[in-house]
Amino acid sequence: MALLQISEPGLSTAPHQHRLAVGIDLGTTNSLVATVRNGISVVLNDEHGRAMLPSVVRYTLDGRVTVGESAQSAQSDDPVNTIVSVKRFMGRGLADVGDTSRLPYRFVDMSAAGQAGMLQLRTVAGVKSPVEVSAEILKVLRSRAEASLGGELVGAVITVPAYFDDAQRQATKDAAKLVGLNVLRLLNEPTAAAIAYGLDNASEGVYAVYDLGGGTFDISILRLSRGVFEVLSANGDSALGGDDFDQRIHCWLLEKNQLSALNPQDTRLLLTLARAAKEQLTEHEEARITAVLSSGEVIDNVLTQDEFESLSKNLIQRTLQPLRRALRDARLSVTDVKGVVMVGGATRMPQVQHAVGEFFGQTPLTNLDPDKVVALGAAIQANLLAGNRSSDEWLLLDVIPLSLGLETMGGLVEKIIPRNSTIPTARAQEFTTYKDGQTAMSLHVVQGERELVSDCRSLAKFELRGIPAMVAGAARIRVTFQVDADGLLNVAAREMGSGIEAAIAVKPSYGLSDAEITRMLQDSTQHAQDDMQARALREHQVEANQLLEAVGHALEQDGMLLEADQRARIETQMSVLRDTLQLTDQRELKRAISALNETTVSFAQARMDKSVAQALAGKNISDLEVK
Amino acid sequence: MTHGFDTPKNHFQLFGIAQSYKLDIAQLELAFRALQAQVHPDKSAHLSDAEQRVAMQRSTLVNEAYQTLRSPIRRARYLLSLQGVDTQEETNTAMPLEFLMAQMEWREAVADAQQARDADALGQLEARMKDETGELEAMLAVKIDSEHDYAFAAGLVRKLRFMERLAEEIDSAYDELDN
Numbered sequence: 001m002a003l004l005q006i007s008e009p010g011l012s013t014a015p016h017q018h019r020l021a022v023g024i025d026l027g028t029t030n031s032l033v034a035t036v037r038n039g040i041s042v043v044l045n046d047e048h049g050r051a052m053l054p055s056v057v058r059y060t061l062d063g064r065v066t067v068g069e070s071a072q073s074a075q076s077d078d079p080v081n082t083i084v085s086v087k088r089f090m091g092r093g094l095a096d097v098g099d100t101s102r103l104p105y106r107f108v109d110m111s112a113a114g115q116a117g118m119l120q121l122r123t124v125a126g127v128k129s130p131v132e133v134s135a136e137i138l139k140v141l142r143s144r145a146e147a148s149l150g151g152e153l154v155g156a157v158i159t160v161p162a163y164f165d166d167a168q169r170q171a172t173k174d175a176a177k178l179v180g181l182n183v184l185r186l187l188n189e190p191t192a193a194a195i196a197y198g199l200d201n202a203s204e205g206v207y208a209v210y211d212l213g214g215g216t217f218d219i220s221i222l223r224l225s226r227g228v229f230e231v232l233s234a235n236g237d238s239a240l241g242g243d244d245f246d247q248r249i250h251c252w253l254l255e256k257n258q259l260s261a262l263n264p265q266d267t268r269l270l271l272t273l274a275r276a277a278k279e280q281l282t283e284h285e286e287a288r289i290t291a292v293l294s295s296g297e298v299i300d301n302v303l304t305q306d307e308f309e310s311l312s313k314n315l316i317q318r319t320l321q322p323l324r325r326a327l328r329d330a331r332l333s334v335t336d337v338k339g340v341v342m343v344g345g346a347t348r349m350p351q352v353q354h355a356v357g358e359f360f361g362q363t364p365l366t367n368l369d370p371d372k373v374v375a376l377g378a379a380i381q382a383n384l385l386a387g388n389r390s391s392d393e394w395l396l397l398d399v400i401p402l403s404l405g406l407e408t409m410g411g412l413v414e415k416i417i418p419r420n421s422t423i424p425t426a427r428a429q430e431f432t433t434y435k436d437g438q439t440a441m442s443l444h445v446v447q448g449e450r451e452l453v454s455d456c457r458s459l460a461k462f463e464l465r466g467i468p469a470m471v472a473g474a475a476r477i478r479v480t481f482q483v484d485a486d487g488l489l490n491v492a493a494r495e496m497g498s499g500i501e502a503a504i505a506v507k508p509s510y511g512l513s514d515a516e517i518t519r520m521l522q523d524s525t526q527h528a529q530d531d532m533q534a535r536a537l538r539e540h541q542v543e544a545n546q547l548l549e550a551v552g553h554a555l556e557q558d559g560m561l562l563e564a565d566q567r568a569r570i571e572t573q574m575s576v577l578r579d580t581l582q583l584t585d586q587r588e589l590k591r592a593i594s595a596l597n598e599t600t601v602s603f604a605q606a607r608m609d610k611s612v613a614q615a616l617a618g619k620n621i622s623d624l625e626v627k
Numbered sequence: 628m629t630h631g632f633d634t635p636k637n638h639f640q641l642f643g644i645a646q647s648y649k650l651d652i653a654q655l656e657l658a659f660r661a662l663q664a665q666v667h668p669d670k671s672a673h674l675s676d677a678e679q680r681v682a683m684q685r686s687t688l689v690n691e692a693y694q695t696l697r698s699p700i701r702r703a704r705y706l707l708s709l710q711g712v713d714t715q716e717e718t719n720t721a722m723p724l725e726f727l728m729a730q731m732e733w734r735e736a737v738a739d740a741q742q743a744r745d746a747d748a749l750g751q752l753e754a755r756m757k758d759e760t761g762e763l764e765a766m767l768a769v770k771i772d773s774e775h776d777y778a779f780a781a782g783l784v785r786k787l788r789f790m791e792r793l794a795e796e797i798d799s800a801y802d803e804l805d806n
Binding site for chain 2: 019154184185228321324328384385386387393395396397421422423424425426482485547550551554594596597598600601603604605607608611612
């Protein structure tokens with residue numbers, strides 16, 4: 001009798017095995033993790049049965065990091081080292097934060113040091129980047145998921161506000177990279193919510209998703225038809241959310257009690273009470289706020305729903321402007337909208353529901369929990385991306401929210417990719433040299449809708465080097481902007497005459513360089529260097545097995561598309577990879593993985609052409625040129 | 628590599644629709660979705676890097692082709708380029724005086740409406756602009772599809788480009804009213 005083959009746990013590659021994938025809602029106030037279990041999307045709770053992990057990270061002197069409820073309960077005692085709403089700092093410089101005196105942190109302005117401009121926070125455990133703080137939250141969610149699902153994750157879909165720019169998206173992806181979490185996709189939060197809603201209700205027509213989270217506001221207009229979710233436009237404000245409503249109550253308290261310049265402890269205390277009052281006012285006519293400040297002063301005020309409504313009126317107005325713009329960009333009017341989906345805890349406020357209902361002339365949909373719907377949708381997408389077959393097959397077509405452009409003469413912006421372009425998308429632009437013999441050129445990439453560079457967000461500066469020396473105007477440098485399905489930009493350049501690939505040095509304006517990420521990786525594992533190598537090896541082993549499985553499966557299915565010598569080359573690389581798997585050299589393994597990948601590119605193209613041909617009976621796009 | 632099927636020469640063949648200015652948008656949408664359902668990167672997120680890269684390139688091309696055909700002005704430009712006709716939108720500035728005068732009046736009217744914060748006036752201008760754009764597009768269909776008068780059609784595209792800029796100005800005027 002043949003022996004049964006049993007693979008090592010976590011390395012199993014049986015083709016029809018369920019792959020563990022999760023959706024993560026990395027929120028400003030709370031974060032959640034969800035997965036699809038037995039065909040149903042469910043939020044995973046912690047050991048105390050709590051679904052929501054407060055997005056609060058505390059650093060202590062002994063080097064310990066606490067995340068969630070326990071960190072939150074310490075925020076009034078230790079506000080400087082307890083980071084709340086870190087999402088607001090992702091991919092942002094100090095100048096973006098505005099009035100820093102209202103926040104209890106010790107900010108470090110990195111742009112002053114001539115480094116990447118993302119702000120950092122000085123804690124008792126050292127200086128921390130918002131990316132590192134977010135990574136701590138992701139780490140807890142991953143452990144929760146792995147404990148709950150009983151295995152290692154293939155990857156995660158992480159949600160971001162639709163209105164996040166490139167720097168904010170990149171920072172989110174970097175946070176995942178820092179904890180070794182494979183990002184299957186960055187998914188826009190309103191789109192995730194639409195998946196959860198749409199697949200639930202089998203809806204058709206145009207829908208608006210109004211997503212007011214803890215610190216961000218998004219509006220997305222989508223068209224749902226026969227399993228296709230097509231985002232028509234997105235707009236928003238990535239610095240407006242439920243936190244701002246707390247701030248309004250906080251300011252009201254200061255005014256009522258004629259207080260000024262509170263210490264960090266009192267500021268945090270009043271903000272916490274302000275939030276509690278806001279939540280109370282969702283169901284009650286009034287809320288009483290009582291506190292004893294560190295000076296011994298007693299605070300005792302009653303806030304009514306009417307007063308709160310007038311305090312927050314212009315915050316709600318600020319959400320209506322993006323609404324109008326999104327509709328205009330989609331070339332639609334209010335009457336075209338069949339339903340309005342409410343997402344985010346802040347949409348529980350009655351005045352928000354009222355204002356949105358009035359704007360659209362219909363009662364908004366609130367039948368799914370606004371706190372959980374994003375995570376639930378992300379889990380459904382993660383399940384699909386991980387390759388788990390489900391009965392529903394759908395397609396998601398999303399857009400970039402903000403135009404991408406280049407700086408031209410006089411500090412003006414030349415738009416290269418307009419906002420609301422369906423992704424993935426690419427656009428090429430040709431440039432020439434200004435001087436005889438010029439061999440380098442610099443490019444400044446910006447994102448935003450305004451005409452002046454100074455009014456847009458600086459994403460990166462590129463230097464092209466190695467341009468062949470020619471007379472001025474003779475070189476033709478083709479710069480290609482490619483936005484991938486995560487909404488992230490990549491830039492490539494080539495001198496067309498010589499075919500020389502110009503080298504690009506990227507200086508991200510707000511992001512982290514690869515060197516910084518490496519440094520953070522080392523920091524986070526300095527006591528566990530072996531651990532890190534073991535993990536990297538393990539990740540590569542999993543990747544190698546998945547690749548072997550995928551290629552083997554492809555050969556079985558479509559091997560007839562290959563000439564004998566092509567097939568032989570692929571099979572050789574496969575056996576090289578199989579042999580390398582027996583060793584424990586992670587670098588060799590990585591090399592063998594890329595070698596097999598390279599060898600299969602044309603096979604992949606042929607396979608895709610075949611499936612396209614089957615779908616469209618005789619059409620093929622392999623030689624299509626963008627004109 | 629062996630292919631058992633034809634290679635498309637252009638965007639129309641890609642979507643399997645007739646090469647003409649007049650276009651059944653619903654049919655284009657259906658073909659676009661059917662293609663994306665095959666090539667979108669989400670379909671190969673679990674496959675090898677090579678397959679993911681190919682998917683991104685193909686999906687990008689399908690998006691580009693779709694946007695080109697969907698937009699009336701880009702479709703005209705593209706059809707003319709297939710005929711070897713350059714619309715010379717940057718270089719050819721010879722416009723009928725009458726048309727240029729009308730454009731100036733339009734722009735003043737938009738600026739006035741913006742200044743007066745008059746959304747109704749802006750709405751009326753927008754409606755008139757859409758009418759005129761529609762007329763130009765109807766004429767393009769005749770010149771390209773029936774008369775094959777591509778030089779004339781190129782002139783119409785240059786006029787449409789003016790209307791497109793006007794539409795952008797109306798949009799930004801609306802934005803200003805919102806602020």
